[in-house]
Structures are given as structure tokens and as C-alpha cells.
Amino acid sequence: xxxxxxxxxxxxxxxxxxxxxxxxxxxxxxxxxxxxxxxxxxxxxxxxxxxxxxxxxxxxxxxxxxxxxxxxxxxxxxxxxxxxxxxxxxxxxxxxxxxxxxxxxxxxxxxx
Amino acid sequence: xxxxxxxxxxxxxxxxxxxxxxxxxxxxxxxxxxxxxxxxxxxxxxxxxxxxxxxxxxxxxxxxxxxxxxxxxxxxxxxxxxxxxxxxxxxxxxxxxxxxxxxxxxxxxxxxxx
Numbered sequence: 607x608x609x610x611x612x613x614x615x616x617x618x619x620x621x622x623x624x625x626x627x628x629x630x631x632x633x634x635x636x637x638x639x640x641x642x643x644x645x646x647x648x649x650x651x652x653x654x655x656x657x658x659x660x661x662x663x664x665x666x667x668x669x670x671x672x673x674x675x676x677x678x679x680x681x682x683x684x685x686x687x688x689x690x691x692x693x694x695x696x697x698x699x700x701x702x703x704x705x706x707x708x709x710x711x712x713x714x715x716x717x718x
Numbered sequence: 719x720x721x722x723x724x725x726x727x728x729x730x731x732x733x734x735x736x737x738x739x740x741x742x743x744x745x746x747x748x749x750x751x752x753x754x755x756x757x758x759x760x761x762x763x764x765x766x767x768x769x770x771x772x773x774x775x776x777x778x779x780x781x782x783x784x785x786x787x788x789x790x791x792x793x794x795x796x797x798x799x800x801x802x803x804x805x806x807x808x809x810x811x812x813x814x815x816x817x818x819x820x821x822x823x824x825x826x827x828x829x830x831x832x
Binding site: 610637638640642647648649650651652655657695699701705706707708709710711 | 774818824
């Protein structure tokens with residue numbers, strides 16, 4: 607059983623704050639790491655697929671980094687806005703089981 | 719169009735009922751997935767179809783029966799479910815199988831089994 611952990615479980619920030627969360631995964635047999643944003647009552651939205659150690663990806667104010675040797679990925683949000691309020695999920699794969707294993711998510715709430 | 723649609727949005731059924739969940743995508747994707755998500759838990763993979771053939775069954779009980787009639791459609795047939803099967807059922811698709819391909823999710827069907 608693969609253990610994918612996300613921290614913190616929840617986070618409450620004010621508009622304009624920058625924030626980051628962590629996804630930890632087994633460092634052996636790394637194949638791919640996905641980040642998703644999931645707003646309440648909507649579909650999970652794909653943010654990034656990361657495959658190489660040292661990868662950095664950016665989409666607007668959101669960016670992510672990957673360290674496969676130590677088994678973690680960071681997701682950063684610069685200048686948080688209320689519309690960033692969502693649960694952020696990471697999902698990990700070893701490439702051998704042909705499936706993604708999801709973390710339990712970080713629930714972000716951004717207030718004015 | 720990066721949309722995956724799922725119907726119905728909500729479903730309430732008794733333990734003796736037979737019902738089906740439907741999923742559709744028109745992105746030309748050749749891999750489709752069913753996930754189950756219980757409250758406060760991460761989504762868990764149930765089935766994967768690749769090129770309309772079942773490629774992964776994560777030891778799901780036979781009361782859940784998937785079907786892929788064509789490359790755009792994915793069904794999940796439900797029969798004799800238990801109350802513990804109540805959950806959000808998510809469908810996803812990707813260009814092809816393999817975990818380096820982005821999966822596009824539908825909004826889910828919220829299932830309640832009485």
C-alpha cells in the first residue's frame with residue numbers, strides 16, 4: 607500500500623497571502639506526480655503532471671516543485687485570491703501498478 | 719472541449735434496485751476510469767478501460783459492473799448494493815492509459831444506498 611500524505615490538512619489565509627502545501631510520497635520507484643484543484647460541487651481540475659526530479663511547473667499564480675530523491679512536492683500559491691479556495695490533491699504513481707494513489711488533500715480557504 | 723459529463727448528479731437507491739451511472743467524453747480519449755470517494759477520504763481507483771477494454775479491476779465486488787460501449791461512453795451498472803457503497807463516484811478520462819497522462823474528471827455522481 608502506497609502512502610501519500612499531504613500537509614497541512616487545512617489552511618485558512620487572507621487575500622493576498624502567499625501559501626504553500628506539501629505532498630509526501632515514497633521516494634523509491636517514482637514515476638509521476640499529479641496535482642489537482644477541486645472546488646466544492648465541481649470536477650477536480652488538473653494543475654500539473656510532474657515526472658522529473660527538480661521539475662518546476664507554473665500556471666498563473668500557482669507553481670509546483672518536485673524532489674523525487676527525498677519524496678516530496680510543494681505547491682505554491684502567490685497572492686491568494688478567494689477563488690483559490692478549494693481542496694488541493696496530489697496523486698502519485700510508481701508506474702508498476704498502473705494507477706494513481708491520491709493523498710487526502712489540503713483544504714484551502716481564502717478570505718477577504 | 720475538456721469536459722467529462724456524468725449523469726445523474728445524485729442517485730438514491732434501495733439495496734434491491736438496479737441502476738446505472740453514465741459518463742461521457744468527446745475529447746477522443748482512449749482511457750476511461752471509475753473512482754470511488756468516501757467522505758474525507760481520497761478518491762480510490764475502481765476500474766480502468768483502455769481502448770474500450772477493461773485493463774484494471776481493483777478487486778471491486780461484482781455488484782459493480784462496468785461497461786464501455788464505445789470510446790466516448792463509460793457506464794457503471796449497480797445491483798444489490800449495500801449502504802456502505804454510498805459515496806461519490808467519479809469518472810475520468812485521459813488521452814491514453816499510463817499515469818503520465820493528465821486525467822480529466824467529471825463532477826461525480828453522489829450515490830446514496832438505503
